[in-house]
Amino acid sequence: MTATGAHRPPASARAVVAIARTDLARLVRDPVALFFIVVLPVVIMLLIGATFGAQGQRTTVGVVDLDHSAASAELTAALRAGDLLEVPEYGSEAALRQDVRIQNLPGGVVIPAGYGASLGRGEVAVVTLVADQKSGTAVTLARVVGNVIDRDGQVLAAARFAAGHGAGEESTLVERSRDVQARIHQVGVEVETTGRESLTSVNRYAYTAPSNLVLFVFINSIVGATALVESRRLGVTRRMLAAPISARTIVFGAGLTRLLIALVQSVLIVGVGALVFGVSWGDPVAVTVLVLVFALLATGAGLLIGALAHKPEQVPSLGIPISIGMAMLGGCMWPLEIVPPALRTAGHLTPHAWAMDAWITLGFEGGGLGAIAGDLLVLGAAATVLLGLAVWRLQRTLVT
Amino acid sequence: MSGGDEPCAPSPAPWRVSLVVAANDLRRKIRDRTAVLMGVVTPLVMAGVIGLAFGGGISFAATITVVDVDGSALSTGLIDGLVDGMPADAPVRLVRSSDLDAARRDLAAGSADAVIIVPAGFGASIPAMSTGGQPGSLRVLTDANKRIAGDVARSIADGVSARIGASVLSITTALEPRGATLDAAAIAGIVQDGQQVTVPIALATADAGDRYPPVAYFGASMGILFLFFTVGSGARSLIIERKEGTLARVRAAPVTDGAVLFGKSLGVLVLGLASLLCIWAITTVVFRSPWGDPWAVLAVIMAAVIAVTGVSTLVTGLARTDAQADGLTSVVAFVFALLGGSFLQPGSLPGVLDKLTLITPNGWALRAFTLIGAGGAGLADVLPHVGVLLSIGIVTALVGVRALRTKALA
Numbered sequence: 080m081t082a083t084g085a086h087r088p089p090a091s092a093r094a095v096v097a098i099a100r101t102d103l104a105r106l107v108r109d110p111v112a113l114f115f116i117v118v119l120p121v122v123i124m125l126l127i128g129a130t131f132g133a134q135g136q137r138t139t140v141g142v143v144d145l146d147h148s149a150a151s152a153e154l155t156a157a158l159r160a161g162d163l164l165e166v167p168e169y170g171s172e173a174a175l176r177q178d179v180r181i182q183n184l185p186g187g188v189v190i191p192a193g194y195g196a197s198l199g200r201g202e203v204a205v206v207t208l209v210a211d212q213k214s215g216t217a218v219t220l221a222r223v224v225g226n227v228i229d230r231d232g233q234v235l236a237a238a239r240f241a242a243g244h245g246a247g248e249e250s251t252l253v254e255r256s257r258d259v260q261a262r263i264h265q266v267g268v269e270v271e272t273t274g275r276e277s278l279t280s281v282n283r284y285a286y287t288a289p290s291n292l293v294l295f296v297f298i299n300s301i302v303g304a305t306a307l308v309e310s311r312r313l314g315v316t317r318r319m320l321a322a323p324i325s326a327r328t329i330v331f332g333a334g335l336t337r338l339l340i341a342l343v344q345s346v347l348i349v350g351v352g353a354l355v356f357g358v359s360w361g362d363p364v365a366v367t368v369l370v371l372v373f374a375l376l377a378t379g380a381g382l383l384i385g386a387l388a389h390k391p392e393q394v395p396s397l398g399i400p401i402s403i404g405m406a407m408l409g410g411c412m413w414p415l416e417i418v419p420p421a422l423r424t425a426g427h428l429t430p431h432a433w434a435m436d437a438w439i440t441l442g443f444e445g446g447g448l449g450a451i452a453g454d455l456l457v458l459g460a461a462a463t464v465l466l467g468l469a470v471w472r473l474q475r476t477l478v479t
Numbered sequence: 480m481s482g483g484d485e486p487c488a489p490s491p492a493p494w495r496v497s498l499v500v501a502a503n504d505l506r507r508k509i510r511d512r513t514a515v516l517m518g519v520v521t522p523l524v525m526a527g528v529i530g531l532a533f534g535g536g537i538s539f540a541a542t543i544t545v546v547d548v549d550g551s552a553l554s555t556g557l558i559d560g561l562v563d564g565m566p567a568d569a570p571v572r573l574v575r576s577s578d579l580d581a582a583r584r585d586l587a588a589g590s591a592d593a594v595i596i597v598p599a600g601f602g603a604s605i606p607a608m609s610t611g612g613q614p615g616s617l618r619v620l621t622d623a624n625k626r627i628a629g630d631v632a633r634s635i636a637d638g639v640s641a642r643i644g645a646s647v648l649s650i651t652t653a654l655e656p657r658g659a660t661l662d663a664a665a666i667a668g669i670v671q672d673g674q675q676v677t678v679p680i681a682l683a684t685a686d687a688g689d690r691y692p693p694v695a696y697f698g699a700s701m702g703i704l705f706l707f708f709t710v711g712s713g714a715r716s717l718i719i720e721r722k723e724g725t726l727a728r729v730r731a732a733p734v735t736d737g738a739v740l741f742g743k744s745l746g747v748l749v750l751g752l753a754s755l756l757c758i759w760a761i762t763t764v765v766f767r768s769p770w771g772d773p774w775a776v777l778a779v780i781m782a783a784v785i786a787v788t789g790v791s792t793l794v795t796g797l798a799r800t801d802a803q804a805d806g807l808t809s810v811v812a813f814v815f816a817l818l819g820g821s822f823l824q825p826g827s828l829p830g831v832l833d834k835l836t837l838i839t840p841n842g843w844a845l846r847a848f849t850l851i852g853a854g855g856a857g858l859a860d861v862l863p864h865v866g867v868l869l870s871i872g873i874v875t876a877l878v879g880v881r882a883l884r885t886k887a888l889a
Contacts, residue, residue, distance in 0.1 A: 109806075111803070111806030111807065111809075111810060112806070114810055115809075115810070119810075119813065119814075122814075122817075123817060126817055126818075126832065154680070176687050176688060177853075177854045177855070179687035180687045180688055180689070180691070180853040180854060181691065181849045181850060181853045181854045182691075182824060182849070182853070186687075189685075198679055198680070201679070202679070203677075203679050203680070203681050204679060204680050204681070205680075205681045205682075205683050206680060206681075206682060206683070207682075207683045207684070207685050208682055208683070208684045208685070209684075209685050209686075209687050210684065210685075210686075210687060211686065211687055212684060212685075212686045217684065218627050218630045218631060218634075219630050221634065221682060221684055222630055222633055222634040222637060224682060225634060225637065225638070225682050226637055226641075228678070228680045228681075228682055229637065229638070229641030229644075229645075229678050229680075230641070230644075231680065232641075232645070232678035232679050232680035233641060233644050233645040233648050233678060234648070235679055235680070236645045236648070236649060236676050236677065236678055236679050237645065237648040237649040237651075237652040237653075237676070238652065239679070240649035240650075240652070240653060240672070240673060240676050241649065241652040241653035244653045244669050244672070246652065246653045246654075246656070247656075252652060255652055255655070255656075256648060256652040259648055259651050259652050259655065260644075260648055262611055263608050263609065263611060263644070263647060263648065263651065264608060264611070264612070264613050264614060265614075265640055265641075265643075265644045266605075266608075266614045266615070266616065266617060266639070266640040266643050266644065267614075267616035267617070267640070268616065268617050268618075268619060268633060268636040268637055268640055269616045269617070269618045269619070270618075270619045270621060270629070270633060271618060271619070271620050271621070272620075272621050272622070272623050272629070273583075273586060273587065273620060273621070273622055273623070392805065393513065395805060395809060396513055396517055396708060396712070397513070397516065397517075399809060400517065400521040400525070400705070401521075403525070404521070404524060404525055404528060407525065407528050407529060408528055412529075412822060416624060418531070419531065422528075422531050
């Protein structure tokens with residue numbers, strides 16, 4: 080610091096601000112950069128939120144009726160009766176299986192030929208739920224379809240039982256049994272969920288918003304390094320050194336620009352998330368610290384790339400895919416709790432995973448600054464190392 | 480066209496010029512490692528990561544504790560039926576308990592994945608059902624992080640409820656119109672028999688057969704995403720070469736503009752094709768994730784490369800500088816990838832967004848790949864997709880080449 084007066088800021092500080100201001104002014108005139116900083120994160124939040132939201136709506140279950148009996152028509156009608164299921168009819172089991180395989184359809188019910196006849200003989204008739212058994216939706220579907228089948232089966236069982244005990248003709252007893260069913264209260268099943276809510280059940284944007292913050296702040300800091308590489312290659316930084324400012328000042332100026340952009344973008348995503356999508360981010364103090372630490376980390380990564388890359392076009396062409404890959408590993412595309420443990424461990428080699436852990440603690444578990452201290456420590460240490468390396472390296476590359 | 484004056488050095492045939500230009504571009508691209516990195520390595524790494532995340536599917540096993548707080552004859556009988564009825568090799572293990580606090584602790588500690596509770600007074604509340612009384616409820620405790628175990632526990636509780644309902648319904652239906660006329664022994668007999676009634680429809684589950692291997696799907700989707708960058712850099716080189724004066728010098732030679740442009744496009748097409756073919760080969764051989772009928776796959780790959788090349792040419796044609804072309808290409812690549820469903824498994828987009836995928840070449844190509852890979856479709860089944868992709872490619876390429884020609888060669 081070279082203090083020149085009691086009131087005016089030191090010259091190098093003014094130079095840092097001037098450099099940052101110029102950089103920002105250039106950025107504002109670049110529509111493509113603005114698209115990536117402002118528009119894309121919000122659009123992606125919308126899209127992914129819409130995808131998660133879709134899971135809460137009606138489930139589609141196909142049905143193939145190979146029996147064409149009154150009983151099978153009755154079961155199909157029962158499947159359609161509730162509000163839960165949308166039930167398109169398929170002509171053949173092959174067509175239904177094909178749609179399940181290409182994931183056009185979560186699952187389908189096959190009513191086999193002879194279904195009505197087995198019921199008529201008093202045997203247990205078996206219908207088959209075709210679904211991708213490797214996915215969790217198969218279990219949910221089995222429960223929903225099972226409930227419908229149970230209710231329909233109860234009526235048939237009761238009518239048969241009553242007829243067997245001399246109450247009358249089975250065919251007329253079906254109607255009476257249905258009336259009784261409508262009147263009696265079934266045993267309820269109350270579900271109590273412990274632990275934190277599932278990551279998408281609270282608010283469909285609750286996971287998408289922080290993950291997009293982490294993803295985009297990091298990508299933009301990396302891509303922002305392009306300008307620095309270009310300045311180095313064109314000799315702009317060398318010419319700046321002709322002015323009475325130090326290499327350190329130039330590095331800090333560039334760093335300040337990147338940090339400001341990262342912070343503005345974070346504030347934008349937090350703001351849009353909270354105001355438009357109704358995301359509750361958690362304790363404001365902890366959120367502020369986390370945003371700041373992650374912005375510093377992203378700035379450090381960006382500056383380091385800016386110091387190391389030789390050609391400006393290399394930065395986006397390698398930086399974007401690598402950043403997206405890191406985001407995937409780090410849980411920005413899907414929660415790490417759904418991936419195998421080994422992949423979860425590997426994911427924590429990226430800063431993204433630590434940041435996402437902290438966001439989940441804040442937003443879903445109501446934790447505060449203390450609860451994310453460990454994550455902040457890791458992120459802070461990584462930020463310090465990256466910034467230190469970048470400043471050291473840049474000071475040398477700017478001069479030579 | 481020159482070539483009227485024979486005595487001078489003969490000018491090379493346009494196709495030779497195109498081939499030389501294409502071969503030269505390809506050589507330079509391959510020497511620059513970025514092309515290999517962007518075209519093959521990165522998409523494969525990404526497909527591998529996503530494939531690992533989704534590919535294993537669920538390996539499910541759960542321990543569910545059944546707590547009998549009620550202790551009535553009914554609850555004991557029900558729980559015996561449940562525990563004894565569970566096959567030994569089932570992925571779900573049911574454990575009896577009478578200590579609710581211990582069960583809660585087990586759930587919190589993770590040694591139980593879900594808890595089913597038969598509450599106090601449950602057995603006593605059932606007989607009133609037949610006269611419209613409200614029976615007690617079963618309770619299920621689930622851990623938010625173990626959704627599937629929770630679903631299984633709910634299914635089991637639902638099954639118990641259905642069985643009780645079937646008995647009560649049977650007894651009520653048998654007794655209702657004439658209950659008063661029967662003697663006590665007959666009623667007791669009906670109630671006794673009614674407790675054995677079970678639901679006569681059973682639900683079996685079956686797998687739909689092999690779905691599209693996630694690594695193959697995401698190999699294709701990421702391959703197409705990065706195709707935009709591979710191809711975009713080829714089209715962009717035209718702008719750079721004009722800036723650096725290379726094109727002006729090339730045009731001093733007896734070659735036509737058309738031949739040069741065609742050569743450059745050819746180079747880009749071959750590069751794009753090579754990138755997708757590599758991804759296809761590597762995912763098939765190394766990751767053991769077959770894509771399906773090879774002729775159909777080949778046709779879709781070629782059509783997708785042509786479509787993306789066309790779109791990239793258009794994007795580059797619209798840009799004024801090479802930096803702008805770069806930026807626009809990334810924007811278009813990512814927007815198309817997002818809209819086209821490249822980052823999601825097929826079928827995970829809701830209705831409108833699912834239709835929206837069809838405004839992108841990514842969406843058409845992925846739909847075709849899914850049909851081939853999971854649906855067993857052949858070349859004939861994906862001809863419409865191939866047709867759409869080719870049309871996208873040809874129309875955008877024509878407009879793009881016009882724009883580039885006036886820009887780069889003027």
